[in-house]
Amino acid sequence: MYNRIARLWRQKESKDLDGADLEKLLAKIDRNRVPRHIAIIMDGNGRWANSRGLPRFFGHKAGVESLRDIVRACSEFKIQVLTVYAFSTENWKRPQEEVNVLMDLLVEYLYKEIDELCREGVKLNPIGKLDELPAGVIKALQMAVERSRTNEGLILNLALNYGGRTEIVEAVRNIASNVKKGILSIDQIDGNTISGYLYTSGQPDPDLLIRPSGDFRISNFLLWQLAYTEFWLTPVLWPDFRRVHLMRAIVDFQSRERRFGGLKKNNRTT
Numbered sequence: 001m002y003n004r005i006a007r008l009w010r011q012k013e014s015k016d017l018d019g020a021d022l023e024k025l026l027a028k029i030d031r032n033r034v035p036r037h038i039a040i041i042m043d044g045n046g047r048w049a050n051s052r053g054l055p056r057f058f059g060h061k062a063g064v065e066s067l068r069d070i071v072r073a074c075s076e077f078k079i080q081v082l083t084v085y086a087f088s089t090e091n092w093k094r095p096q097e098e099v100n101v102l103m104d105l106l107v108e109y110l111y112k113e114i115d116e117l118c119r120e121g122v123k124l125n126p127i128g129k130l131d132e133l134p135a136g137v138i139k140a141l142q143m144a145v146e147r148s149r150t151n152e153g154l155i156l157n158l159a160l161n162y163g164g165r166t167e168i169v170e171a172v173r174n175i176a177s178n179v180k181k182g183i184l185s186i187d188q189i190d191g192n193t194i195s196g197y198l199y200t201s202g203q204p205d206p207d208l209l210i211r212p213s214g215d216f217r218i219s220n221f222l223l224w225q226l227a228y229t230e231f232w233l234t235p236v237l238w239p240d241f242r243r244v245h246l247m248r249a250i251v252d253f254q255s256r257e258r259r260f261g262g263l264k265k266n267n268r269t270t
Helices: 002-018 022-028 045-050 056-076 096-119 135-148 164-181 191-196 243-254
Strands: 037-041 081-088 123-127 155-162 208-211 230-233
Touching: 022 243, 045 056, 056 081, 056 096, 056 243, 081 096, 096 123, 096 135, 123 135, 135 155, 155 164, 164 191, 208 243, 230 243
Parallel strands: 037 081, 037 208, 081 155, 123 155, 208 230
Antiparallel strands: none
16 A cells, blocks of 8 residues: 555656756755755654545655655765754654654665665764664664765764753763763863764764754754754655755755854955
């Protein structure tokens, strides 16, 4: 049943994209100024399914197709880092059946996609409290991390059992522990120190956050890292999100002037 519905959905999506002038959109993108790091809150799977009278499982399954397309697109645009919010620390509150489906889909994705990810040079980097995930998920993640360990293309941060506050709390605890051990002094602690203790240590902060589904919140995602990130919001639900939407986000991003607390260029004094 799912395969038939998914086929019809993809046919509709292809028809919709035929009307978009992708070549003109592509021509607007300056390949030398693409975001180094894009973060995406993959939201709207349940609403996508409910609007079609389908079980939520179908929305999550369809969302995997979107992830596949966006990872490919980010590789093609030479994005350095893509961080996707796959499962939050709060998602355990969902019905157990739905949690099981999400975990099964994750394992399926990793085993099915690892060959292509490696061909594209993608390096998988799961972030979050990974030791609390089911054993089968941990095994699949270990396989994917090991297989992609030496890849030098896109870094794919897969945020699993992730919470921004938890990440900061863990960083503070580790810093305090190292101060207690004499490894670190209080005077050495600054913003760079804290960044170095986060899951994204060594990576640039996100330049662009994409939030599908029409919501206006960051949902406990990358709270420290998003300090100066540009936001791009869209009502498009995640299962309908494709590279054309990513391209629109990049074009809009490149039209903005990032001031990082400073003034616009024409307002600056010499």
